[in-house]
Amino acid sequence: MLARAVTHALVGLEPRRVDVEAHLQRGVPGFAIVGLADRACQEAKHRVRSGISSASLEWPLDRRITVNLAPAALRKEGAGFDLSIALAVLAASRQLPSDGLTGHAAVGELALDGRVRPVRGAFAVAEGARRAGLDRILCAPESAPEAALAGVDPVPVRHLAEAVAYLRGELRPPPVEPPVAEAAAPAPDLAEVRGQERARRALELAAAGAHNLLLAGPPGTGKTMLGRRLPAILPPLAPAEALEVTRIHSVAGLLSPERPLVTQPPFRAPHHSASVAAIVGGGPGPRPGEASLAHRGVLLLDEFPEFQRPALEALRQPLEDGMIAVARAAGQAIFPACFQLVATMNLCPCAGRGDPAAECTCSAQRLASFRDKLSRALLDRFDLIVTVPRPRADELAAGPAEPSAAVRERVVAARERLRSASPRRTAPADELLARAVDRLPLSARGRARVARVARTAAALAGAETVEPEHVAEALAYRSPKELAA
Amino acid sequence: MSDLALASFAAANDAHHVDEPRSARFARFRQSFDERAELERLQEQGYRFVGRSDSGFPPLLRAIHDPPPGLFLRGAAPVELLARPAVAIVGARACSPYGRQVARRLGRELAGAGLVVLSGMARGVDAEAHRGALDREGVTVAVLGCGIDRDYPAAHATLARQIVERGLVVSEYAPGVEPAPWRFPARNRIIAGLCAATAVVEARERSGALISADFALEEGREVFAVPGEITSALSAGSNALLRLGATPLTAADDVLEAYGIVAPPIEAPAVSDEAAVVLERVRGAAASADELARASGLDAGRLAAVVTELELAGLVSVEEGLIRAG
Numbered sequence: 001m002l003a004r005a006v007t008h009a010l011v012g013l014e015p016r017r018v019d020v021e022a023h024l025q026r027g028v029p030g031f032a033i034v035g036l037a038d039r040a041c042q043e044a045k046h047r048v049r050s051g052i053s054s055a056s057l058e059w060p061l062d063r064r065i066t067v068n069l070a071p072a073a074l075r076k077e078g079a080g081f082d083l084s085i086a087l088a089v090l091a092a093s094r095q096l097p098s099d100g101l102t103g104h105a106a107v108g109e110l111a112l113d114g115r116v117r118p119v120r121g122a123f124a125v126a127e128g129a130r131r132a133g134l135d136r137i138l139c140a141p142e143s144a145p146e147a148a149l150a151g152v153d154p155v156p157v158r159h160l161a162e163a164v165a166y167l168r169g170e171l172r173p174p175p176v177e178p179p180v181a182e183a184a185a186p187a188p189d190l191a192e193v194r195g196q197e198r199a200r201r202a203l204e205l206a207a208a209g210a211h212n213l214l215l216a217g218p219p220g221t222g223k224t225m226l227g228r229r230l231p232a233i234l235p236p237l238a239p240a241e242a243l244e245v246t247r248i249h250s251v252a253g254l255l256s257p258e259r260p261l262v263t264q265p266p267f268r269a270p271h272h273s274a275s276v277a278a279i280v281g282g283g284p285g286p287r288p289g290e291a292s293l294a295h296r297g298v299l300l301l302d303e304f305p306e307f308q309r310p311a312l313e314a315l316r317q318p319l320e321d322g323m324i325a326v327a328r329a330a331g332q333a334i335f336p337a338c339f340q341l342v343a344t345m346n347l348c349p350c351a352g353r354g355d356p357a358a359e360c361t362c363s364a365q366r367l368a369s370f371r372d373k374l375s376r377a378l379l380d381r382f383d384l385i386v387t388v389p390r391p392r393a394d395e396l397a398a399g400p401a402e403p404s405a406a407v408r409e410r411v412v413a414a415r416e417r418l419r420s421a422s423p424r425r426t427a428p429a430d431e432l433l434a435r436a437v438d439r440l441p442l443s444a445r446g447r448a449r450v451a452r453v454a455r456t457a458a459a460l461a462g463a464e465t466v467e468p469e470h471v472a473e474a475l476a477y478r479s480p481k482e483l484a485a
Numbered sequence: 486m487s488d489l490a491l492a493s494f495a496a497a498n499d500a501h502h503v504d505e506p507r508s509a510r511f512a513r514f515r516q517s518f519d520e521r522a523e524l525e526r527l528q529e530q531g532y533r534f535v536g537r538s539d540s541g542f543p544p545l546l547r548a549i550h551d552p553p554p555g556l557f558l559r560g561a562a563p564v565e566l567l568a569r570p571a572v573a574i575v576g577a578r579a580c581s582p583y584g585r586q587v588a589r590r591l592g593r594e595l596a597g598a599g600l601v602v603l604s605g606m607a608r609g610v611d612a613e614a615h616r617g618a619l620d621r622e623g624v625t626v627a628v629l630g631c632g633i634d635r636d637y638p639a640a641h642a643t644l645a646r647q648i649v650e651r652g653l654v655v656s657e658y659a660p661g662v663e664p665a666p667w668r669f670p671a672r673n674r675i676i677a678g679l680c681a682a683t684a685v686v687e688a689r690e691r692s693g694a695l696i697s698a699d700f701a702l703e704e705g706r707e708v709f710a711v712p713g714e715i716t717s718a719l720s721a722g723s724n725a726l727l728r729l730g731a732t733p734l735t736a737a738d739d740v741l742e743a744y745g746i747v748a749p750p751i752e753a754p755a756v757s758d759e760a761a762v763v764l765e766r767v768r769g770a771a772a773s774a775d776e777l778a779r780a781s782g783l784d785a786g787r788l789a790a791v792v793t794e795l796e797l798a799g800l801v802s803v804e805e806g807l808i809r810a811g
Contacts (some may be wrong), residue, residue, distance in 0.1 A: 389806035476789035
């Protein structure tokens with residue numbers, strides 16, 4: 001007897017259709033899974049067998065069972081195939097109606113007692129099912145809201161027995177409402193930052209123009225605090241962006257069942273001990289890294305120079321192309337990684353520089369090697385670089401500043417303006433830019449950066465054209481002397 | 486004329502010689518030394534050599550008690566440049582923003598008044614002094630502690646190229662000699678020796694700049710020191726000089742007076758009213774952008790634009806988040 005169930009394996013973010021074929025024949029009893037299944041997938045044998053027994057169903061004891069995961073050349077990993085394998089075996093042993101599985105995909109891990117557990121990537125698997133023309137997907141209740149977002153009807157099943165009852169037509173599972181996009185937990189508010197007007201202004205420009213921002217300064221000046229407040233002044237994600245981000249987060253297993261759709265720009269802040277693979281993604285079956293998890297959102301690298309040099313250099317591709325290609329022997333996976341980079345750093349290794357109350361004890365060589373680590377190419381990727389001085393006591397004693405909501409309104413308006421009719425430079429503005437290139441150490445890329453920031457400044461001001469004052473302001477955020485090698 | 490032979494002998498043996506050694510080795514070296522071929526080789530590389538017995542050798546340097554056998558020159562300027570009134574500006578490599586600012590400003594104003602600005606092209610104060618002179622399209626000379634073909638430190642290769650456009654890079658060491666710690670104190674005697682006055686901008690207690698100052702004092706040259714904060718270790722050396730009787734340097738005019746030069750008045754570039762307010766405030770004391778914004782009533786964006794305006798006009802400099810006049 002032969003039966004077939006359908007599920008999807010993930011290659012990076014891409015779902016690939018996998019047909020799970022189960023064949024029962026006379027012979028020495030046994031159970032084999034073929035088709036390049038990895039360790040976790042091979043162990044499905046035990047889970048499926050126990051699951052079927054626990055569901056008071058019959059395990060075909062006297063048969064030789066072969067399960068094939070086709071296409072055989074595609075590497076399969078993880079426990080997400082459990083449910084499909086169990087259903088295929090049940091169908092092959094005629095415990096399910098022969099046409100019961102038509103039009104259905106299935107994804108889920110089985111517990112030994114037959115319960116169905118959620119697996120990561122349910123959203124992407126459901127998308128694959130939709131593309132394959134299947135309109136229903138059997139999955140764990142926790143995965144159902146995700147699956148619903150992909151445009152297929154999820155059939156939430158808590159237990160293998162429920163799945164069987166449903167397929168026999170004995171049970172009708174409750175319909176799943178597509179989840180409503182709720183506002184996420186409020187991000188930290190900008191009102192909590194006292195003083196630091198210049199840095200706040202840079203943050204606003206960064207938000208409006210999606211610029212990369214580097215905050216440098218002595219410790220305790222609020223660099224990290226400011227960086228963490230960038231997401232709160234960003235506009236919410238557009239529907240298409242939200243689905244993109246949701247797909248990545250689903251594959252990483254980060255979605256919450258209550259709020260599966262990611263509507264706010266994501267915020268990621270990996271620790272500086274993170275490896276290259278943790279930042280840009282990798283692993284045998286490549287998984288998205290922090291850079292991809294921050295897609296359409298903010299990647300905050302606190303203590304920027306403390307990161308491994310290879311990890312920093314690996315960021316250059318996504319900063320340039322907005323995506324990461326992870327090449328493996330088995331093939332290439334492409335992860336979108338269009339994020340906004342915010343980095344913080346001290347001005348020198350001993351952190352005394354720029355602090356009037358401390359003295360820098362770094363030798364000239366140590367300082368030079370510290371600055372060498374920030375390669376010119378990397379510094380060139382920051383549109384805005386701000387040195388944050390230590391605030392005075394009276395600034396810290398001042399009342400709360402402007403809240404995030406007010407800033408966000410301006411940011412949204414500026415983004416709209418940049419999209420519809422991007423302001424152009426006037427002749428005097430061009431002249432000023434040319435003069436600056438002459439007088440200041442400003443590379444070609446630096447000039448382009450200044451031009452971009454000037455455009456954002458004009459958009460924030462609601463101006464029709466980019467005036468000299470906008471160019472002058474943009475010039476103030478160029479790479480400062482103290483970071484030059 | 487055996488100056489070049491002596492200099493080449495020193496380079497070949499990685500040694501330092503002021504007088505001809507009476508060794509047989511030197512006699513043999515001199516016997517086989519082909520001065521013309523050596524001069525040609527220098528010329529091919531675009532370098533020159535002026536021996537201390539040449540008439541063009543700078544008289545002030547010849548007057549010190551251990552003048553070098555000669556100087557190797559890089560740059561198109563005539564050797565007479567080294568006989569023009571010059572001032573040495575020296576100081577710490579790891580200097581503070583204040584030291585950098587003062588060095589640059591002195592470089593600008595002294596070169597602008599017609600003096601040759603001399604320094605060692607090291608990081609920190611030295612480099613800023615050169616840059617200041619270049620800002621005013623003045624003449625500046627770098628004295629190296631290695632061969633003139635070595636851009637040391639490597640980060641200053643561009644600076645060296647700018648210096649030789651109108652000025653000179655000089656050294657008593659033949660091209661090819663690598664920098665070594667023991668050569669720098671010897672180099673400092675040339676910096677001090679070439680100038681009638683040496684200005685120490687910022688120096689720690691045991692700084693190379695103090696060696697220059699000691700040489701200058703020994704040779705009876707004028708020594709200026711820029712007063713620094715008494716709490717800062719970076720200024721301990723320069724403040725100690727003041728206590729020992731160095732002339733306090735509080736403005737470029739202090740130096741110019743010693744040379745009998747009256748600085749030509751510099752007309753200030755015209756700036757906007759907003760910028761004038763900010764400039765006035767900054768002249769009082771260095772301030773952060775946020776402080777200036779509050780003092781002037783401008784918002785952060787507008788203030789950033791105003792500061793850039795002043796920066797492009799050369800009226801303020803920005804470093805480590807602080808805006809300073811000059």
